Amino acid sequence: MTILRNFLIIVLAVFCGSCTSVSPSTSHQPSSGAVIAFVHASVIPMDEERVLHDQTVVVANGKIVEIGPSSTVKAPSEAFRIDATGRYLLPALCDMHVHVLGEAWKLVLRPEAQAASNDIPYESFIFPYVANGVTTIQALSATREEIALRQQIERGEVLGPRMILARMIDGPKKAWPPPLSTWVATAAEAREAVYQAKAEGYDKIKVYSFLNKESYDAIISAADELGMDVIGHIPMSLSLDYVLGAKQKLIAHSEEVMKQAGGRYDAERIDDFANRMKQHGVWMTPTLVTTQSLLELFDDTDKLLARPEAAYFRHPLEVGVWSFMVDNLYRPMPTEARQRIRDGFWRFQRPLTKAFHDRGGNLMAGSDTLIPGLVPGFGLHRELL
Numbered sequence: 403m404t405i406l407r408n409f410l411i412i413v414l415a416v417f418c419g420s421c422t423s424v425s426p427s428t429s430h431q432p433s434s435g436a437v438i439a440f441v442h443a444s445v446i447p448m449d450e451e452r453v454l455h456d457q458t459v460v461v462a463n464g465k466i467v468e469i470g471p472s473s474t475v476k477a478p479s480e481a482f483r484i485d486a487t488g489r490y491l492l493p494a495l496c497d498m499h500v501h502v503l504g505e506a507w508k509l510v511l512r513p514e515a516q517a518a519s520n521d522i523p524y525e526s527f528i529f530p531y532v533a534n535g536v537t538t539i540q541a542l543s544a545t546r547e548e549i550a551l552r553q554q555i556e557r558g559e560v561l562g563p564r565m566i567l568a569r570m571i572d573g574p575k576k577a578w579p580p581p582l583s584t585w586v587a588t589a590a591e592a593r594e595a596v597y598q599a600k601a602e603g604y605d606k607i608k609v610y611s612f613l614n615k616e617s618y619d620a621i622i623s624a625a626d627e628l629g630m631d632v633i634g635h636i637p638m639s640l641s642l643d644y645v646l647g648a649k650q651k652l653i654a655h656s657e658e659v660m661k662q663a664g665g666r667y668d669a670e671r672i673d674d675f676a677n678r679m680k681q682h683g684v685w686m687t688p689t690l691v692t693t694q695s696l697l698e699l700f701d702d703t704d705k706l707l708a709r710p711e712a713a714y715f716r717h718p719l720e721v722g723v724w725s726f727m728v729d730n731l732y733r734p735m736p737t738e739a740r741q742r743i744r745d746g747f748w749r750f751q752r753p754l755t756k757a758f759h760d761r762g763g764n765l766m767a768g769s770d771t772l773i774p775g776l777v778p779g780f781g782l783h784r785e786l787l
Contacts, residue, residue, distance in 0.1 A: 499768025534779025573612030687768030
């Protein structure tokens, strides 16, 4: 966590032009397109387990143009210098499993909370990603609002991360309603939903839990025709082997694989799952922090929601969505169900993640932010820890 906190100071300097906390050699602020030199930084290149100490990194027009030991790489005379002594510099982070708040989420709020959420400050919802060094996010229940927000970010009107947007498609009347997802009951409806998502500007398709086989197959076929990746859950009507054979690109939770285990968490079974996933080249976002947060919620809900980062999650819409999930999804869970989640986390999800990693499986970090206790940006740091 110390490394990430020190890194945060440097990220803020780049994105905000606020460099007072990093002891710059000049009081002036860098202009757009300026040359910036980080001197005496500890660089984590992330190509292997190593740290490059006392490095100078020169950035011009938003791109790294030179990097090397501070004894040999000299900062250009025109550069805005940032003294990074004792701090760390690493490539920006990506959170590949998030949910972005917006107008669509108001449907879960009480009437009085809806009225208090008329003005939605999208920029304040997504800025914590940037402040935590997360410059790319993948939204797995994206709506048209995020398409508009992405355009604002690309035009420089809002400061936020690069956004990869997946439209969620699910069976009808079981889980998240429209406009958070598109409900389909037949192959024809599923195919049309994929084509509509492509036309509206979404990048990917997320499949959810209650799709039937015919609808799932139609989604896979239509997405392949359009060059769209299919990511998400393992529908309850299907098996792990089926979605692997269908070439689903990503499984969104290690918990989804756990559901296939039937309560058998022995090492041999875990290794078998990891091997099959590796052989088929599927990606997985383990989202261990998701389950960890649920366990903390079960133990002490008030303590979880009072974590220091929750101070950045206080808008009525944010508070309302968390309250809805706690009151309707998690607090009613019986003791036996909570214990199954706890056992599965320690005995399957964590061992599977390690086994998949040890085999060179395709892992990506994702937080499932919007789950109670998970704040944009901060949630990814917790997942990485």
